[in-house]
Amino acid sequence: MWGLDRESKKPLYQQIADHIERRISFGEFPPGSLLPSERKLAEQIGVNRSTVVQAFAELRSLGIIESRSGSGTRVSQFKWGASPKHTPNWNRYAQGGSFLPNLPFLRRIREALSQDPSLVDFASGELAADLAPTSEISEIMSSHQYASYLGYDNPQGYIPLRQALVRYLAEYRGLQATESSILITSGSQQSLFLITQCLLSPGDAVAIEDPSYYYSLPMFQSAGLRIFRLPVDQDGMRLEEIRGLYKKHRIKMIFTNPNFQNPTGTLLADERRHQLLQTASELGLPIIEDDPYSLTDYEGLPRMPLKSIDTSGSVIYIGSFSKIAASGLRIGWMVAPNSVVLRLADARQQMDFGLSVIPQQVAAQFLESDFFEPHLSRLRTNLMYKRDLLIEALRKELPGEIQFHIPKGGHHLWCKLSEPVNDAKLLEAAIRNGVVFVPGSVYGSDAGFVRFTFARAKSECIGQGIAGFARALHSLRN
Amino acid sequence: MWGLDRESKKPLYQQIADHIERRISFGEFPPGSLLPSERKLAEQIGVNRSTVVQAFAELRSLGIIESRSGSGTRVSQFKWGASPKHTPNWNRYAQGGSFLPNLPFLRRIREALSQDPSLVDFASGELAADLAPTSEISEIMSSHQYASYLGYDNPQGYIPLRQALVRYLAEYRGLQATESSILITSGSQQSLFLITQCLLSPGDAVAIEDPSYYYSLPMFQSAGLRIFRLPVDQDGMRLEEIRGLYKKHRIKMIFTNPNFQNPTGTLLADERRHQLLQTASELGLPIIEDDPYSLTDYEGLPRMPLKSIDTSGSVIYIGSFSKIAASGLRIGWMVAPNSVVLRLADARQQMDFGLSVIPQQVAAQFLESDFFEPHLSRLRTNLMYKRDLLIEALRKELPGEIQFHIPKGGHHLWCKLSEPVNDAKLLEAAIRNGVVFVPGSVYGSDAGFVRFTFARAKSECIGQGIAGFARALHSLRN
Incomplete structure (x- = not known):
């Protein structure tokens, strides 16, 4: 594991520059590829952005990276040795293949969640930690003999x-x-x-x-x-x-x-x-x-x-x-x-x-x-409770602006906005307001539909999440 | 789990016939599909073959199955109810799709191993139970906290x-x-x-x-x-x-x-x-x-x-x-x-x-x-030991009939037979003699090459397995 050595005589920016150069020469970031932004790298490494700015300057002076305003910082196409060498055009390989990538909205949601885990998650179709039988499974694992062959x-x-x-x-x-x-x-x-x-x-x-x-x-x-x-x-x-x-x-x-x-x-x-x-x-x-x-x-x-x-x-x-x-x-x-x-x-x-x-x-x-039967019964009660919290929040924050049928089971509430808005703009506004959901168009519907998953979010965050969603929606209407 | 009820008043053959009829109506064996042989079913269920013969006779008399000599027993294409009903042609679906099935030799080897687990296995590319760190992994699993989320x-x-x-x-x-x-x-x-x-x-x-x-x-x-x-x-x-x-x-x-x-x-x-x-x-x-x-x-x-x-x-x-x-x-x-x-x-x-x-x-x-380092060191010693057992057995059973280079690592010994034989016939003869290997043609070579994997077989079975292989080889030459 690479980490900064804060006791070292080598300045932090130099350690960072060396680390990035190693990742480049190792092939993780091939010539021509985009590096993470200074802000993002600073967050990852846990330093001030100015330290990364300095490290980038160092690498630029060596001809290893190139920055252009508006299009980020890229690895230079320079040669690493004396004889002509070419790294495979990995980016083109990654864009090829007959297997299609996930939908852009889904990739955007995943990216937003990984950048900011504090977002209220009405998007991921899975159970929250408190709904999963975590302690039961732990107990099963520690009390049985495994790995027989x-x-x-x-x-x-x-x-x-x-x-x-x-x-x-x-x-x-x-x-x-x-x-x-x-x-x-x-x-x-x-x-x-x-x-x-x-x-x-x-x-x-x-x-x-x-x-x-x-x-x-x-x-x-x-x-x-x-x-x-x-x-x-x-x-x-x-x-x-x-x-x-x-x-x-x-x-x-x-x-x-x-x-x-x-x-x-x-x-x-x-x-x-x-x-x-x-x-x-x-x-x-x-x-x-x-x-x-x-x-x-x-x-x-x-x-x-x-x-x-x-x-x-x-x-x-x-x-x-x-x-x-x-x-x-x-x-x-x-x-x-x-x-x-x-x-x-x-x-x-x-x-x-x-x-x-x-x-x-x-x-x-x-x-x-x-464990199985009591778990199911607890799960049902808790899912209904979360559904009710979500509905209560929607009625409070968006009265008359959103319609839905109340589901009798499952993880999802399917909503119709009374006035359709642009899906992509709504999602970006929601992310800015601390919440993610899945736009209905992902499932093939027209604009103006929203899927809220209530199984994943913590109960105490549901109200705050919907408040954020309401702010996002209203910001687009003003 | 279905099982015979030996205390029941219903005769065993009738219980078996009812069970097979349920599996057919449930769709596991759609109309037209081949049933397992009487011998195989008798083994699976743990009864005499004659009991299954009787059960099949019962089902035939009801028009549920049809037997033709030489081509086994199939589910009839008859109608289940009053209105015309058609089961999807599942067999055709299963034969379709752009994704290709495994090579016939590999499917044959898997089938042979699942029918008779006592075969000496020189085919499967994996470690035997005594080479795997089973107890180490068991200990790790019981001594750590898992399933955090x-x-x-x-x-x-x-x-x-x-x-x-x-x-x-x-x-x-x-x-x-x-x-x-x-x-x-x-x-x-x-x-x-x-x-x-x-x-x-x-x-x-x-x-x-x-x-x-x-x-x-x-x-x-x-x-x-x-x-x-x-x-x-x-x-x-x-x-x-x-x-x-x-x-x-x-x-x-x-x-x-x-x-x-x-x-x-x-x-x-x-x-x-x-x-x-x-x-x-x-x-x-x-x-x-x-x-x-x-x-x-x-x-x-x-x-x-x-x-x-x-x-x-x-x-x-x-x-x-x-x-x-x-x-x-x-x-x-x-x-x-x-x-x-x-x-x-x-x-x-x-x-x-x-x-x-x-x-x-x-x-x-x-x-x-x-555990990791000592496991690796034990693994190396044991693999070399198994390689040597295999080579010793080959030299004893097939002197002058087989050539190989001695590998310095890995799981496999690649052999050339001094006189090539038909791959398929050799594999079938080997199965009859209690042993499986992988014919070289699976890896693209000409006939007359054989891959023996020595990592999977038990040490005490290697000699016996090669003796069986030698009998198989000689049976084709006579």
Whole structure:
């Protein structure tokens, strides 16, 4: 670890200049690349900005870096030795490749959060530390014997976890799964990635909900898929257009999140469930059901998945611990026909050689422990409490300026601004006012929609966060 | 968990028939798909084969399954209800997708090992249980506090692990890396996957070693890359053709494993290292250096990576714990220019949302513990011991029939048979004789080469395994 040596005779600015030069010659910042700003480096290193200004001046005098006003400081294209040498044009490589980067808004939010962790976070779709079963998992880890054999895992995932999931799926999700029909994945994200990469081909058409979490995932475009959208109303996804899409575009799959949909929080109405399965079965059309939120129903109602009433084997079911326990375990699962499970397990071997056994052991033990049920009940109560805090704050700070339906489960409140504003300007203004959210356009909606996630922020910060959001919104209207 | 109820009044065959029918109606075995054989099911369930035969007869009489002699038993295409219903053609979906399956030999080896775990395993590239630091890792896990906060990890990987790696790379690998230049990945496999998916585009040309582990990875073809090969001799990769390939095919990257190369075990000669870096630097050509084996040098010599003498920033360096500690941790790392690390971290978020924090915490603590150095020293001694057992067995069982160079580190012995035989026949004969190995053609070589991995098999089984291999080989010659 490099750090300043404040006892050294070498001045601080010189130590910093030497450090930056080492990072440049090591290839971390190749010729032509942009260095972090003086302000940012000063923060990282923990010195006054003037010290970094001095270090930059030193490097400039050596011809190592070049600054141009307005476009920052770059590493010079100078030669390091006597013979002609060329560093690969890494920036061009980094901009290439067929795999698309995340959406700019999502990258901007991540950057803002990493620069200023004190922002009130209504953007990240995960549980706050006080909602996660941290102490329970710690206790499980310290009281059990682990690491019996740490070889490569079974390609479908750790067998005792799959066995625990068979019991969990029967008890909590109404599914009679078997060990061999389950694939353990790195959250539901990896299930979706494997499906888009391995069961579909470039040019294939698929249907997703509108608005929808799927819309925010460039993986669909990266896989070369054509995306068609089915509108969501208060009763979930509308089904009228499915037959037309099938006839006209030969859609190959429907992706849906029927319980407490992300971002709208809606539940797919019962009659639509039956109708969707009927249509899928008549067309021989697969449904990918993503089910991360069902167990968060605030009244503890058993919200069953589509898969539990799927009598014709049309549904691949995806579940995860990320939204009900801990996203940091990175444990999700897929229940699918045998040929699909084997195909995806084989492909996953090539991508990452499977998951670590350790978090799978932890997840299996947590699921079978006496901690699980009380944790779920506490989680539901706390999520409802946070939802109510958020709604109270919105009513106080933005009366008449924002509309929403109150969700009965899940992590998200989907809001419509009574007067639309520019998404990008609103996000920047919010960051300046100490808060982040996700603009609705990320999920495919028109301007003027906002997704507030209340699971991640601390309860005591929710009011202050919404006050900041209200200031941001009003600053754009004046 | 389903299991037979031996106290039930319902006959065993009927319980089995009901269970299979549930799995079929649940979609695990869709219409038209092949069921496991009667023999295999009988083994799985723990009954006589005749009981499964009876259960199958029951299902056949109901029209649920159909058997044809020679082609096994399949689920019927019959209708489940009154209205026309169609299960999606899952098998066709599973055969589709642009991502290619693993090579048939590798799938066959995996299948054989899962059917019969008593096979002597000269195929799997991982450490045997007695070479892994299992008790050390257990002790670390039970004596530390974990799971402080189990949210999504930093996209580049757990910061304390990156800090520990900075110290490790300086001390063991001669690299002055920084936290921000490191990306933690799920083994080196994920590093390679990210590079082929995100830094290269379909149609790009790359060079790999011949023979080479990379050749066994369909990920290069899945990414649409054109592959050119540079022959490996006793001194590692030959370099003569690089300029020609660059001129003619515009190769965009060179993938190399300079220390104890997989599969040949060779070390890239010193003068070739300098020449390779010189050429790469003149052409502005990136090198991907995979370095899983260096620390296994049996004499404990410090085998430094190319990256340690790379003064023009041409090399992306990839390391891993899989071959020196435990593949089941799934911890690898990449040292790369900042723009590359940020690009790949962003893409990885979309694929799996990053690694679990828990194995990263364990890896960081193991690396910084007093266990690490003694473990390495024990590992080297034991690997050399297993190599010697293997060589002794080969000399005893196959005198004059097999040639090899004795490797000074790594997990593999690369052998040439004095008379080539058909790879597929040899592998099947070996399986029948209780042993698996990897045919050389998997790595791109001609028929008649064999890779024996000695790290995975138990010491006491090596002699018996080679005796089985010798019987297999001789059975093909008679």
